[in-house]
Amino acid sequence: MIQKGVPPDSITYNALMDGYCLTGKMDRALEVLNTMRSNEIWPDCYSYNILINGYCKRQELDKAISLLRQMSAQGLKPESRKLEEARNIFDKLALRGLQPIVITHNIMIKGLCQEGLFEEAKELFSKMETSICLPDDVTYNTIIRGSLLNKRYEEAAVLIENMRARKFSEDASTTSMVLDLLSKEEQDPSVLAFCQWFLE
Numbered sequence: 059m060i061q062k063g064v065p066p067d068s069i070t071y072n073a074l075m076d077g078y079c080l081t082g083k084m085d086r087a088l089e090v091l092n093t094m095r096s097n098e099i100w101p102d103c104y105s106y107n108i109l110i111n112g113y114c115k116r117q118e119l120d121k122a123i124s125l126l127r128q129m130s131a132q133g134l135k136p137e138s139r140k141l142e143e144a145r146n147i148f149d150k151l152a153l154r155g156l157q158p159i160v161i162t163h164n165i166m167i168k169g170l171c172q173e174g175l176f177e178e179a180k181e182l183f184s185k186m187e188t189s190i191c192l193p194d195d196v197t198y199n200t201i202i203r204g205s206l207l208n209k210r211y212e213e214a215a216v217l218i219e220n221m222r223a224r225k226f227s228e229d230a231s232t233t234s235m236v237l238d239l240l241s242k243e244e245q246d247p248s249v250l251a252f253c254q255w256f257l258e
Contacts, residue, residue: 068094072105079112084121087112103134123162130165160186164196171204179204195226202228206235211252218256 066074071094078087087109094101106129113122163186170179183201186193193201198221205214218228228236240253 066097066099068099068102068105071099072102072108075105075108079108082116084109084112084116084118100132103129106134123165126165126169127161130168160191160194160197163191164194164200167197167204168200171200171207176204176208176210195221195229198224198226199229199232202232203235206232206239211248215252215255 071090075087075090078084078090091101091105091109094105106125110122110125113125163182167179167182170176170182179201183193183197186197198217202214202217202221205211205217221227236253236256239249
């Protein structure tokens, strides 16, 4: 295609990556991803999902998690099936006696909240609080936003108090969400009470 003056598009690159993954040539597949970026054709969810699936099948858990982290940093949302594979990665890490790092937990908690699985996100957060892998400011802000999305204002307030006690603070996204709640639902007494408490 390139020799004929026709530049590859994302569909072409994705098909090429898929072919390499199916034949177990993960290094070549990753090269294609990097070539996409260098040609300013930005990988989409499908691009990442192809590679994540390939790494999961080969039990290369660290590389799969790294790609999930890259997706999250770019604001891309993993497919539900890939989120399930990520959970399996967590289980396999535990079976091997390995402790997932904070950023890996953060990716999982964010993914669970995005999928509407807030109770599971809370459960993972609670496990962090009693492990050697303690929540950081990103973890707190993520679970707080999940609480607000699920109208769990009292829980959000408790989380904020705990976060502040650990010398962490609300990030711009959390503050923006609170202000948005105030403007949209100011007639709801519970929302108004929470927002007033937050802004004190």
